[in-house]
Amino acid sequence: MDNANRILVLFAHPALHKSWVNRRLIRAIGDLEHVTLHDLYEAYPSFHIDVKREQALLLAHDMIVFQHPFYWYSSPAILKEWQDLVLEHGFAYGAGGTALVGKTFLSAITTGGQKEAYCRSGANRFAIRELLAPFEQTARLCGMDYLPPFVIHGTHLLREADQIDPYARAYRLLLMGLRDGTVRWDALAEGEYLNHDLDRVLTSPR
Amino acid sequence: MHDESLFLQAFIYLAAAVVAVPISNRLGLGSVLGYLIAGVVIGPFGLHLVGQEGEDVMHFAEFGVVMLLFLVGLELQPSRLWRLRLPILGMGGLQVLATALLITALAMLLGLTWTMALAVGLILSMSSTAIGLQSLDEKGLAKTDAGQSAFSVLLFQDIAVIPILALLPLLAYEKADLGGHGPALNPWLQAVMVLGIVAGIIVGGRYLMRPVFRIVAATRLREVFTAMALLLVIGIALAMQSVGLSPALGTFVAGVVLADNEYRHELEGDIAPFKGLLLGLFFLTVGASIDFRLLIERPWLILGLVLALVVAKLGVLVALGRGFRLAWSQTLLFGFALAQGGEFAFVLFSFATKARVLPESLTAVLVAVVAFSMLLTPLLLISNDRWLQPRFASPTEEREADGIDESENPVIIAGFGRFGQVVGRLLLAHRCRITVLDHSPAQIDLLRRFGWKVFYGDAGRLDLLQAAGAAQARLLVVAIDDPDKALEIVALAQKHFPHLAILARAQDRRHAYALIRQGVSLIRRETFGSALEMGIDALRLLGVRAHRAHRIAQTFRQHDEAALQEMATIEGDDALVIARSRQLTHDLEQLLQADGSSIGADNDQAWDVVARRELSQG
Numbered sequence: 063m064d065n066a067n068r069i070l071v072l073f074a075h076p077a078l079h080k081s082w083v084n085r086r087l088i089r090a091i092g093d094l095e096h097v098t099l100h101d102l103y104e105a106y107p108s109f110h111i112d113v114k115r116e117q118a119l120l121l122a123h124d125m126i127v128f129q130h131p132f133y134w135y136s137s138p139a140i141l142k143e144w145q146d147l148v149l150e151h152g153f154a155y156g157a158g159g160t161a162l163v164g165k166t167f168l169s170a171i172t173t174g175g176q177k178e179a180y181c182r183s184g185a186n187r188f189a190i191r192e193l194l195a196p197f198e199q200t201a202r203l204c205g206m207d208y209l210p211p212f213v214i215h216g217t218h219l220l221r222e223a224d225q226i227d228p229y230a231r232a233y234r235l236l237l238m239g240l241r242d243g244t245v246r247w248d249a250l251a252e253g254e255y256l257n258h259d260l261d262r263v264l265t266s267p268r
Numbered sequence: 269m270h271d272e273s274l275f276l277q278a279f280i281y282l283a284a285a286v287v288a289v290p291i292s293n294r295l296g297l298g299s300v301l302g303y304l305i306a307g308v309v310i311g312p313f314g315l316h317l318v319g320q321e322g323e324d325v326m327h328f329a330e331f332g333v334v335m336l337l338f339l340v341g342l343e344l345q346p347s348r349l350w351r352l353r354l355p356i357l358g359m360g361g362l363q364v365l366a367t368a369l370l371i372t373a374l375a376m377l378l379g380l381t382w383t384m385a386l387a388v389g390l391i392l393s394m395s396s397t398a399i400g401l402q403s404l405d406e407k408g409l410a411k412t413d414a415g416q417s418a419f420s421v422l423l424f425q426d427i428a429v430i431p432i433l434a435l436l437p438l439l440a441y442e443k444a445d446l447g448g449h450g451p452a453l454n455p456w457l458q459a460v461m462v463l464g465i466v467a468g469i470i471v472g473g474r475y476l477m478r479p480v481f482r483i484v485a486a487t488r489l490r491e492v493f494t495a496m497a498l499l500l501v502i503g504i505a506l507a508m509q510s511v512g513l514s515p516a517l518g519t520f521v522a523g524v525v526l527a528d529n530e531y532r533h534e535l536e537g538d539i540a541p542f543k544g545l546l547l548g549l550f551f552l553t554v555g556a557s558i559d560f561r562l563l564i565e566r567p568w569l570i571l572g573l574v575l576a577l578v579v580a581k582l583g584v585l586v587a588l589g590r591g592f593r594l595a596w597s598q599t600l601l602f603g604f605a606l607a608q609g610g611e612f613a614f615v616l617f618s619f620a621t622k623a624r625v626l627p628e629s630l631t632a633v634l635v636a637v638v639a640f641s642m643l644l645t646p647l648l649l650i651s652n653d654r655w656l657q658p659r660f661a662s663p664t665e666e667r668e669a670d671g672i673d674e675s676e677n678p679v680i681i682a683g684f685g686r687f688g689q690v691v692g693r694l695l696l697a698h699r700c701r702i703t704v705l706d707h708s709p710a711q712i713d714l715l716r717r718f719g720w721k722v723f724y725g726d727a728g729r730l731d732l733l734q735a736a737g738a739a740q741a742r743l744l745v746v747a748i749d750d751p752d753k754a755l756e757i758v759a760l761a762q763k764h765f766p767h768l769a770i771l772a773r774a775q776d777r778r779h780a781y782a783l784i785r786q787g788v789s790l791i792r793r794e795t796f797g798s799a800l801e802m803g804i805d806a807l808r809l810l811g812v813r814a815h816r817a818h819r820i821a822q823t824f825r826q827h828d829e830a831a832l833q834e835m836a837t838i839e840g841d842d843a844l845v846i847a848r849s850r851q852l853t854h855d856l857e858q859l860l861q862a863d864g865s866s867i868g869a870d871n872d873q874a875w876d877v878v879a880r881r882e883l884s885q886g
Contacts, residue, residue, distance in 0.1 A: 108822060110819065110822040110823075110826070112826075
């Protein structure tokens, strides 16, 4: 396990007590070895982000996951604040800004709307991958590899534990696969969502 | 000469208690059995140290029962009863009803008249709070399903004593003189009297006692308040006796009326030691009066009755436990913990004898039966642990995290002045239940008028913290304005209630250091937050933009709080303190100035226009 990838999950949800799905998701990964769950709203209730500490955390991990609900086609405010402050010039980008080069980036998001709403003819007019373009470009500017997103649609309709549990299990399996390097990178490239065909993406555990 | 014999008696009783109770506790038999056994040892069938005068002592000791009922009443806040209404009424009500009926039927089979049988049934349906709850507590099982169910049942029994006390005189086989000086009353008239007196006590307790307590508390002399509390209980007892009613009934009602009173915890703390001693004395006299000739002459009768009592009670309890969907292991624990006669049985038997409900020849036997059933409980619980529980223990039986104990408030706030009030209002706005203690009668009076539930009491006293529910609470907020007293309370709470998370208000830096060294992890300096806010205001008036002023203040706070923790460990050596403090101030200046300048700053660089410009050019 020594060559395992260390994963940093930056989790942002301003009202976790109302999000049954996100609670299940973080519970599913909380105990994984080499996975650091960092709850931003809990760590910085007044948005006073400790830049030095956050940069040290980034340096200590190989993969960065943004886990959050998809608010207004973007992240909750604290994660934007985090990007503005932590991804400094000279650290993450620009002259000498190579701290994140070669790391892997993943968005894990939940949306209230159904998948059908995210297309030209749907209410949201754009596909999720299109709407995530700012995140993709941020990752690329910092020299990170961008993975297809992990997306859970229609959270308003997920009421029962047995509806949510398969997603929570998939999320856990995915992070374990990323950690242990049992992912078929070639199968990833064309995927729309990482969790669409998880069996094809993950090689069977050794 | 008279005095001498009084002291000699006091010496014998106290010595018996002091020797026997610790031994009994050690053996896991609990204090009630300790007192009973001590009573047997000094009684006519033991060392014969006490005998004839036992009767007088018993009259005196019965006053302990009166106090016990006063305290039971004080515990019965209506809001708390309402929260627990389902288990109390359901389990408790059914337990008393079913057990009473079953025992009544058995007693009639044995040839008692229906009135006597009913009296015996009602009296024996009581279980022992002292033995049941204490055994569960000692094993750390009070929070389990069985423990909570036992608690509900015992609470119902405590309440049921009152109607039973009122009912018993109606079952009398001949007119009784209850030792009062009032006229012999028609039992129905007496029942009406009960209502009248109760109404009097309620009105008096509601409207009269509050100003009286306030005046007495304003003297700030603790013993005067104690005297006041005793006066209240004795006064009510006398009033009840003068009309030929049970003093216990009156004090119980008074307790209930005062349960919402702001002086409740103080009253509880003051009366409790007297109750404990007198009740101990009562059990001693019961022990001394157990007639061992009965056991020698008719051993099989006594043993048979003990067995019948325990089996009957166990049967009802097990049926209830299963009916209320307890697991088997919990059901058995619940059953064994409560399958005995209770201390109220002694009280009620002596009452029933005097009220001519039961003949003395019968109560003598039954008192012995109850005492032996109590003796059996620890043995039953031990065998349950050893032989029965292992059969039901399943490895998957994982306990849920301890929920909030519904019966007590999770937060105690000591001191409800300008600091504690803000804390309390915030918690209340979040629907968090709090218990508030304050020691200024004027303050309490004011807050009560605004509808706040505040109790009078000095949180520096262990008995008051206990009465306020510190054993069940999760947080203690020490918000009083006296720094030395705050340290005392913290030390007391840490010693006796290590599970409590303590949040302390610090008057200044020095006080904060002392609190940190005492191991309090959550400390707020009382003026720091507002001074910081004003610092922000000042910066803004000087032209600093609001968000930046806010961030500067946050950096300042972080730095200062870290420094506080560090300085606390080196305080004492003045030279070192001054040197270090200068260094820290210097560090902070550097940090804040760097924040304000442009290039090369180590903070907020992402918002730096210069760096952006470089990027777009490069």
